[in-house]
Amino acid sequence: MKHARPLPAYMVTRYHGWKATTHAENKGWYRRLADEGQRPRAMIISCCDSRVHVTSIFGADQGEFFIHRNIANLVPPFQPDGSQHGTSAAVEYAVTALKVSHLVVLGHSSCGGVAGCYDMCSGNAPELEETGSFVGRWMDILRPGYDMLPEGDDEARTRALEKVSVTVSLNNLMTFPFVQKAVEEGTLSLHGLWNDIGEGTLEGYDPDVDAFVAI
Structure with a gap:
């Protein structure tokens, strides 16, 4: 080498x-x-962004969290098609082998991947539409979320899409049979969070009001 x-x-x-x-x-x-x-109690799926430091946010030590990072903290839907799926493999290992009790999807402010998806879906990033764009094809996971955005300016809609990236991933997690089984048996709980990097605040998704609320 x-x-x-x-x-x-x-x-x-x-x-x-x-x-x-x-x-x-x-x-x-x-x-x-x-x-x-290792005997982690939780799996955290967060963005690759260097500003998101999961262990610091929760004051965690080594061994507490099983952490998987990818662009825009996305989870693809269950699709056992023989392709290489790093995120799906991490979820499978955490749930079936490590038997974590909590699975957290952590989104954040000023996410470059989400901004790229927003630009791609609005026609302002043709390079991401290229077949050979790994980022673009990965952000296709979030593409359906673009159609769910409320009216508003680009900044507000992009921030909304950051939170949609969390809920899309939570919904996709439930397409994995072993995740659904663990959730229904009460051995696993799913959680959605969004972190404002500048303010240091956390918001959690509350299904009762279908919105993110301050923690």
Whole structure:
């Protein structure tokens, strides 16, 4: 693999700092995680966006959350067609092997993937319509949500689509037989959240009012 290169110096320095402090001070905990395996209580599906730091938001330690990140925190519908489905595989493992009790879809403000979907659906991003656009084809999962948007300006509609990305994913999760079974048996609960990055606030989806409310 001749194209691989050593880590940048700043990353090496940060690693050694972590190893000498955080890891050294909690060495027994890390050894226990390694020896006993993981037992996360929840799976979090969040966006790849570097500004969304799931463990920091919830003050979680290693081993607490099974985290899967993708563009715009999307879950595709159940479709066992033989293709490679990273998100579907992560959901299957979390529910059937790890037996998590909670599955959380976490959306956020200023999501670039959602903004791209909005532009694509409104005809302003023809490059995402190209067959070879991985981002565009991934955002096709959210395309039906565009038709659900209320009237308003582009900024308001894009923010609304960020929240729709969460509800679309929650609905798609219920198309997975093992998810539906766990939910109906009461061993798994689904949760939808939206994080305002700048304000640091969280809103949760409330099915009783079909809206996101402050937490």
